[in-house]
Amino acid sequence: MIVAAVIIAIIVIIGIWIWALYNGLVRARVRVQEAWSGIDVQLKRRSSLVPNLVETVKGYAAHEKEVFENVAKARAALMGAGDARSAAEANNQLTAALKTLFAVAENYPQLRASENFMQLQKELSDIEEKIAYSRQFYNTNVMDFNTRIKVFPNVLLANSFGFKPADFFAATEAEKADVKVSFK
């Protein structure tokens, strides 16, 4: 009788433990997904700003076709990207393409002085800062989630429930260095 009660108690305790652990893992995964949508919003804002920027530059430097093509290609890749890894890659490509675009713009003083161009440039740098911060938040959540599903004994349960580690959103080295730029 006592043995049966002890066994039942142990089963109940283990059941509660599994239940709590499972809910904790699900919550951590939802946090990763939420953080991802935070990045996604900023990436979409960035890609929707690009055509405007390209049109503005075209008005002054229509013959720089190659630059525009690279930007358009990178933008299309970013909009088509499904997961964190490919989005990060496409975003880095876009960063590189935009860098050449701005380098080209340097040669056109009239373009640089245009109100519209300056406004777009300002908006873009704000979005880039937002991407950097949302990436920081996302990566913190990914680290938390990935650690949780890899430590013992969570790893036993995580494997059988099919929790997969999430991808980090990696920045290029150049971008990492750019994050702390003061415009004052």
Next chain:
Amino acid sequence: MSIYSEISANRRHTWLLMALFIIMVAAVVQAAAWLLGGGYEAGIIALVASTLFAVFSYYASSSVVLNISHATEVKHDENPDLYHIVENLCIGAGLPMPKIYIIDDTAPNAFATGRDPRHATVVVTKGLLQKLDKLELEGVIAHELSHIRNYDIRIMTITVVLIGLVALIADITLRLTWFGAGRRRGGDRGLGAAIVLIIALIALILAPIAAELMKLAVSRRREYLADASGALLTRYPEGLARALEKISGDKEPLEAANKATAHLYIVNPLKSHGSFMNNLFSTHPPVQERIRRLRAM
């Protein structure tokens, strides 16, 4: 210690503070009623009133704080640069966008208030915006956002109304009764003098208790923690270190701050030192030590 245990500790302390306030007020009123030969009615009324007041303070403290600090709200278009700094750091911290208020005073300082991240306000002075550059301002805002995320704002704000009020009343009563006692000397020593004496005694007992409770709200550890997690958010401890240097080096006092709200600010806004009450309520960790810790990161 994770921020989750920090949050639950702050929630627990808020409840504790409210319960202590209710019991303290009821006990003091009841004691006074007994001394004056009354019954239980006063104590019961005090219990109900202080409970209602505690509930009121839970919801209304932050409006009270903003009002007595003469802070006014700024929208995106009025100061887009400030708005973007707060917005970007919120994205990094995973917090909803708080309201932004400005105090029209040239003394640089800042604080955060509210009851949870969804009902939070960041307050900066005009002086802060004038005297700090972008990186320093980011450091200060990140520090305040850490207070919001850890629910420090809940207990710190409720403290203003519950404890700050008791402290202020005790302070005023003490002064009035010293003054009154001096004037009354040699005159009638009847019931009036007895009441004054009782009130003075209550104030004398209440003031240190209130001060001790204030320390519950502002532990030095909490400021160090907000400094550290703020620096983690901006990835640039030097910005906050420089900001703290500038704010503490500024000699101008902030008129809108008082004993009840001083503990909210990032650096103690009360510049006059030495008085008994001010020392009793001095709750800020030394700025030099905070800067040293930031530079050592």
